[in-house]
Amino acid sequence: MPHPDLHFVHRGELVTLHHVPPTRTLLQLLRDDLGLTATKEGCNEGDCGACTVVLGERRDGRLHYNAVNSCIRLAHSIHGLALWTAQDLAAADGTLHPVQQALLANHASQCGFCTPGFAMSLFGLYQNQVCQGQRVSREQALDALSGNLCRCTGYRPILDAAQQMSSWPTVALNEADILAKLALLATPERALAPDVSYQSPTTLAELLALRAAQPQAQLVAGCTDVGLWVNKQHKDFAQVLDLTRVAELRQISSNEAHLSIGAAVTLTDAFAALEASRPALHAFAMRFAGAPVRNSGTLGGNVANGSPIGDSMPLLIALRARVELASVRGLRELPLESLYTGYRQNVMAADEVLSRIIVPQPAPGEFLRVYKVSKRLEDDISAVCLAVQLHLKEDQVAQASIGVGGVAATPVRARQTEAALRHQPWTPATVDEAMATLRGEFQPISDMRASSDYRRTVLGNLLQRLWRESQGEADVSLETLQA
Ligand SMILES: Cc1cc2nc3c(=O)[nH]c(=O)nc-3n(C[C@H](O)[C@H](O)[C@H](O)COP(=O)(O)OP(=O)(O)OC[C@H]3O[C@@H](n4cnc5c(N)ncnc54)[C@H](O)[C@@H]3O)c2cc1C
Ligand code: FES
Ligand code: FES
Structure with a gap:
């Protein structure tokens, strides 16, 4: 080719x-x-x-x-x-x-x-x-x-x-000239030809037609996961289908009910959009890799890759996000956690791509926390990630929604812990009960990042931290919490 x-x-x-x-x-x-x-x-x-x-x-x-x-x-x-x-x-x-x-x-x-x-x-x-x-x-x-x-x-x-x-005196580039040259490159004569080893369509219709015709082509977005397969596992793909230039997948839009993030939106822009309505997420966003990875990597790539220690999924699960899958056969939508069927396996058919992530806007009374526990504070992968969204009404938990990473083969929803909290008074006794439930709900593995016991213990501790922060304590450190 x-x-x-x-x-x-x-x-x-x-x-x-x-x-x-x-x-x-x-x-x-x-x-x-x-x-x-x-x-x-x-x-x-x-x-x-x-x-x-x-x-x-x-x-x-x-x-x-x-x-x-x-x-x-x-x-x-x-x-x-x-x-x-x-x-x-x-x-x-x-x-x-x-x-x-x-x-x-x-x-x-x-x-x-x-x-x-x-x-x-x-x-x-x-x-x-x-x-x-x-x-x-x-x-x-x-x-x-x-x-x-x-x-x-x-x-x-x-x-x-x-x-x-x-x-020092400002050194400015001739941006008008660079923009004119970039405009030249955007003309159809310069577009990538079909039936070549690297394809980079600009519309969703083109992408889906190529995906259906050439399901063997390696789909890539920002390549911050795939790049490691190339460099470290020496994978050599005969054909690559790059979706980062597809206009529809790069769009962010919002209305009163939802924020819609195209799958090819970079992590930098996706977190900025999420932070616009939930500013407290900024600190968590800064814990996701470093700026150059966030500038290339996409939100869709993180979700589609489906790593059990991927960071955006616990948050998106807690926010009750849905994903939209697209193919030449049409569109379908499902809750994010239903995307995954096993370790890095999902329900996407060979001709499908993840097209959008749809996130409900915050409702009044939302109390949201997301905690990433990793060996290094900067530029490290999670050992455990816990995201909790509570809706508190008159000191009762009206709704609880919990996403967890690092404790199973896929990112997961903590359904038993949600049930232990729902319609309960928001009190230390309820939190103790929920901590025990959360520690028992999953059977995490031991690996180089953390032992199974550590993961279980820290999960409960994070819930206690959330309780204390809900009572107005700021910057609660894990070391001060009971095991
Ligand atoms: C140094 C470093 C630090 C990192 N730190 C973190 C971190 O802190 N937290 C974290 O969660 N991750 C981290 N990562 C992993 C990675 O950056 C993320 O998973 C990123 O979001 C992947 O997105 P991408 O666009 O680069 O995906 P790619 O590498 O392009 O693709 C990943 C997989 O998803 C598939 N895919 C991509 N887009 C779609 C789509 N729209 N539809 C269907 N399939 C699709 C590809 O086919 C491929 O199988 C890190 C990576 C590096 C190199
Ligand atoms: S060589 Fe590229 S980040 Fe280290
Ligand atoms: S000066 Fe930075 S690594 Fe030596």
Whole structure:
């Protein structure tokens, strides 16, 4: 099967590459094919940020910049986008970019291996904040750098550099020119041809027709799970079907009853939409991977992949979200927890895709908490995740809805614990009863993240934490709770 041409904008110019195989990663393309070795390879699994590059995309008439991990991104996924690497920051005469000046002035690099990745995350922040006339807060700097690891410098000087980038005269890109070139790439003549090894349709109808005709093609979204299968399990797909350019799957809409999130909406945008009506979710959203993974990975990919330790599903189950599945045969909708039939298995037919996640809007009296317990606070996978939505009326639990991760082969709803809470007075005695029920409801396994006993114990503790927070206590630490 022929490989399609790959078109993107780099250094302000249109670039066309031929014969790029479907599972070639962007990092391989940069370093091995184009000799752009400033972009480094560290872990090759999205964890360290050494390979970070920035992608520019036309959205609402302007350029949006996203720092992403090039190691787990397929090369063809940058078709129609603008690309910047660490080699593109300094001016042609060698004058350093303000990002580089700030890193230098703050002594924010020692061995320097991580520095190109940090510089690119900072470049994304510079474009989105400083070039828009905004200051960079410490929190924004921490978030932007959440996917970059440094083993020797220490983070304080790097964070200081992030906040000082605006101290140098602003270096602005010629965005009008880049946007014009991106518009050229969006014309039908440049669209990916059919019957090629990498297909990236732009409408749902095209996607569903391809899915039905070629069910053997590997479906990918942000590739933050699939990229690891390619790099670590050495999977080589003859054909890839990329759904991230399908307009309908990238839409977010809402009405009084529901928030609808297209399956190809990135985790960054999906969490922003969820946070708009439930601001307390921000802290949880920041615990999901690091910013570059959230900028590539999609909500639909997390749900469809169905990992038992995936983080969005316990939350979505607690919120009573439904999923919409689409195929050439039509649409169907089901509760999210009914999607799963076993370990990474689901009810989706070979010609179906997950198209939307539909989340009920908060009702008055909602008390919502979601807790992620992992070995590291930053950029780590859950050992246990518990999401609880309560509706309290006159000190009674009118409704309880609980999603749990890390305790079974799939993300699950804690039905017995919900029943133990429903229509009960919201008192310590009810909570004690519910804690015991929750600890006994599942038989979690022991693995490298946590033992079975730990998982059961911590689940109950989290419920006690929720009780204390419902009584107005803030920041209840697990260490202060009874086992
Ligand atoms: C460093 C790192 C940290 C991570 N941290 C976390 C974390 O904290 N919490 C967490 O939950 N996950 C984490 N992940 C896992 C991953 O980022 C998420 O699961 C992400 O949401 C996957 O989305 P994606 O778009 O990248 O999916 P992809 O990798 O593109 O696809 C994953 C699977 O879903 C299928 N798929 C994708 N979209 C659809 C669709 N619309 N319809 C049908 N099937 C579809 C694909 O065919 C594939 O089988 C992490 C990953 C990395 C690399
Ligand atoms: S090489 Fe470590 S994140 Fe890509
Ligand atoms: S400077 Fe050495 S890893 Fe960051």
